[in-house]
Amino acid sequence: MFHSLEEILAECGRTHLPFWKTVQLDDCREEALDEAASFARMTEIWDAMKASDRDYDPALHSASGLVGTDADKIRVRRENGGLLCGEFTSHVMERALKVAESNACMKRIVAAPTAGSCGVMPAVLLSMQEKLSLPDERMVEALYVAAGIGGVIAERASLSGAEGGCQAEIGSASGMAAGAAVYLLGGSGEAMAHACAMALSGLLGLVCDPVAGLVEIPCVKRNVIGAMNAVTSADMAMAGIRSKIPPDEVIDALRTVGHAMSADLRETGHGGLAMTPAGQAIRRKIGTGD
């Protein structure tokens, strides 16, 4: 696992290999895996991501009854021509809700990087594949880009809401998706790192405050902002906009902000939306939370 994005970019510079290949080769070395087996494994992940979107059941509710059926409302409104968002971003929004709702309903998803943030990557990547008619192999390569970025965040900061708040989950997913999106748009490794930095910067400080301790409110809808933020960050990076704070330093800021966050705001269900009168009423009603 690389300790910095800078290190990945330096390695790419030395070997003249693309970002995704550099990430793959490093993992193959550490895990004693050959490249073909690694690619086959990542292809399975991609197939599972596609299935998590395809298998959405618009009639399903979670066990608590709190989430479900919302993604389909976006589809209906798009088909009625009522959405402010354009075609592409409306699909991003719909898919983020679909996959995150499916997760809450105990369906199969890809934790990327976590189950709570599982809607972000498929929302961005599947919508890009659809729009740009990209082959599956290229999508799998994009997953390596995302994994490389996520690996650095895990090394320098955290991917867990209990440790770093939601910025570490939805924030990281957004940074990973932004980098992968830049790759799919043909951007440079440097642009991928900066897209990630801008995505993380936008969500820095986001707290983890699940109502009744469940991966439902506000987690499902936060997948939408994570996905949309990835799209705008990728577009900014492709337009030549750069983060004024170097990407690795942004990741370090995510770590220090996470440490500064009260434990009430790190997945305990004791702060934020969870502690609003309505949040507490929900908790009492469904009988969870300590």
Added chain:
Amino acid sequence: MNIFEVVGPVMVGPSSSHTAGAVRIGNVCRKLVGEPVVDADILLHGSFLATGRGHGTDRALVAGLLGLDVADPRIPESFALAEKAGMTFHFGAVDLGEGAHPNSAKLVLTAADGKKLEVVGESVGGGRINIREIDGLEANFSGDLPTLIVHNLDQPGHVAEVTSMLQHKSVNIATMQLYRSGRGGHAVMVIECDQEVPEESVHWLEHLEGVEKVTYYSLL
């Protein structure tokens, strides 16, 4: 951590710690028992107790005991599957103390042959787990590798006996931990291995003087 833990695993939701980790605790328990579980007393602690139902932790633990993996779409229906398989189960609450991980469960299991096993498992994040105790004795292993757990009297030579056996069988040690209740008391060796330990070698250890109990966790 590898890149497939960053983008992955493929799992049934909603939570890597409360669902996938719970399935894995059940999986490891089933393997430790070595045969089908006929009865399970499942005691939940901390956050597993508080938010377990909403996260499907209960169904995930039962699914794990039945041998379903973390991506098995039948996890939500595990209670019905248990009934079909002839496994009874009951849920309860337990306070494992301040030192216990918030996502912990204690499982008291009865196997088909009447053998009992008590395991404390913790879901430590991202679907990774730690088996903290077996039959009330410290264990601490992840279930990612074949693991040999030897309870013995705290006297010279037992570590050498076990490690030279592993050397003879060309089994490489990945990690090794030693605990004891006190000087000359009871001791525990927890050895995670890169290869499987042959069954006859595990039985051989059981018959050594001073060895009180041998538990082997196989990935097979």
